[in-house]
Amino acid sequence: MKKQRLVIAGSGSTYTMGMxxxxxxxxxxxxxxxxxxxxxxxxxxxxxxxATEILLKERYPELEAFSYTTDKEKAFQDADFVFVQIRTGGLAMRELDEQIPLKYGVVGQETCGPGGMAYGLRSIKDMIDLVNDIRRYSPEAWILNYTNPAAIVSIALKREFPKDNRLLNICDMPIAIMISYAQILNIDVWDIVPEYFGLNHFGWFTKILDKQGNDHTETLKNLILERGFRPEDKEIANDVSWQKTFEQARQLMIDLPEYLPNTYLQYYFYPDQMVEKEDPEHTRARKVIEGRQNRVHNLCDRIIKNNTAQGEEGLHVDIHGVFMIKAAESLAYNLEKRFILIVENNGIISNLPSEAMVEVPVILTKNGPKALSVGEIPTFYKGLIENQYAYEKLVVEGYFEKSYTKLLQALTLNRTVINVSTAKAILDDLIEANKDFWPELQK
Incomplete structure (x- = not known):
């Protein structure tokens, strides 16, 4: 079995220790x-x-080399895999992404609504530059991208690198939801065979099968309705905000029971409720700064101070890391395992635009993803997805064309905004807040 040279781009992330x-x-x-x-x-x-250096010496002594650098050539030369998890502007800009929309009574969230647009416009440039840097030194490396908002970033990268078939966009939210399904059904999450369709953070599970072909969908729905729904992945299980998110997903099942929803749909279907529960002075970004960031930084500081990771209960495997690594395994060793990934539609969902970047089940081989056909989807979901995709596409076009009008159109289409005057007010504030990151827009 070939040993890999792996690069973690964005290694300052609070998710790195879990990785x-x-x-x-x-x-x-x-x-x-x-x-x-x-x-x-x-x-x-x-x-x-x-902290990682100490951890690896204790738990991965067979690793031949570990290093860290800010030098692109040293990092990317002869890479086999690059895992990307960058956040342009950091948590400080995320906080503004959340606060500015809330000022106008609109959802403040890092990947959905105006905050997602702001984050996406910041991410595009850095992601394009990063892919170019990687390709300069490792033309054949697999690039597995976690950078958010994945829906917008994937459209931009497909536009900029249309023939790069070794660049994959990945989101761990579907598998994080499936961990909760597995707990409810008392089966292993990797034995679940999901049927799913949508866009990133905008999709639905239509069936939950197991590897023996047994259909657990109706049983799962009934158990969620009877017993409730909660996060089970260690990284989010004890997070009150995530607990409320999963509770809201249960409510969405009650209101629209046909399919099992992605948890992010709460922002589009209950925007007023999402606004009401948010405190502009203590948004999700602030909670992450005070919670996960402090926890991870303190963990690393203790490991460094004590020169050992022994006894550190805060160190644990999380789905963010395992999902990316298992996807890499399937690519590296042609395992032909099934994952939910973001790919160009090309008829997978037959009644959606062929160029849309959809999130669907795929089989990962050494030649990349082979998407499984979904076929036609019902009118309700088709309408929702076409509207959401138009918003995402306009954001990307707005970036490349430096168009104020297209960004205004995008926000007006977004289900969390709708009102043109509100969209304009939010956009103008976001432009001011992002003047160091966004291109200069033309009206």
Whole structure:
């Protein structure tokens, strides 16, 4: 089994330590010869890297080399895989993404609504630059991109790199939801065979089968309605905000019972309720800063100070890491395993635009994803998806064309906004807040 040279781009992320535990968990199935951290933020990266160095010595002694750098050539030269998890503007800009829409009574969220547009417009440039850097030094590396908002980023990357078939956009939300399904059904999450369609953060599970072909869909629906629905992945299980999100997904099943929803649909179907529960002075970004970020930073500091990771209960495998690594395993060793990924439609959902970037089940082989046909979807979902895709496409066009009008059109289409005057007010405030990140727009 070939050992891989893996680069983590955006290694200063608070998700990196979970990724490291996942690499250790999966080392027999995805063995590494070299692991490299790359980030533009030297200080933020260094804390994770120094803690990781100690962790790897204790739990991955067979790893031949570990290093961290801000040098692109050192990082990307001869890479086999690059996992990307960057956040342009950091959590400080995420906080503004959430606060500005709330000022106008509109959903403030990092990937949905105006906040998602703001984040997407920041992400596009850095993602294009990063892919170009990787391709300069490793033309054949697999690039697995976690960077949000994946819906907007995937459209932009497909436009910029239309023939790059080794660039995949991935989101772990479907598998995080499936962990809860598995707990309810008392089966292993990797034994679940899902049927699913939609756009990223805008989709539905139509069936939940197992590898023996048994259909658990109706049983699962009934159990959720009877017993409730809660997050089970360790990273989010004890997070009050995520607990409320899963409760809201149950309510969506009550109101629209045909399919099992992605949890992010709450922002589009109950926007007024989502606004009411948010505190502009203590948004989700602030909770992450005070919660996960502080927790991870303190964890790393303790490991560095004690020169050991022994006894650290905060270290655990999480689905964010395991999902990415298992996808890489299937690509590297032609395992032909099934995952839900973002791919160009090309007839997969027959009554949606062929160029749309849809989120559907695929089989991952050494030649990339082979998408499974979904066929026609019902009118209600088709209408919703076409509207959402038009919004996403206009955001990308607005970026490349530097068009104020297209961004205004995008926000007006978005289900969380609707009102043109509100869209304009939010857009103008976002332009001011993002003047160091967005292109200069032409009216």
């Amino acid at each position: 490291m535990m996942s690499l250790i968990e999966e080392k027999d199935h995805f063995p590494l010869r070299e692991l490299v951290f790359y980030d533009t933020d030297k200080e933020r990266q260094e804390r994770n890297a120094k």
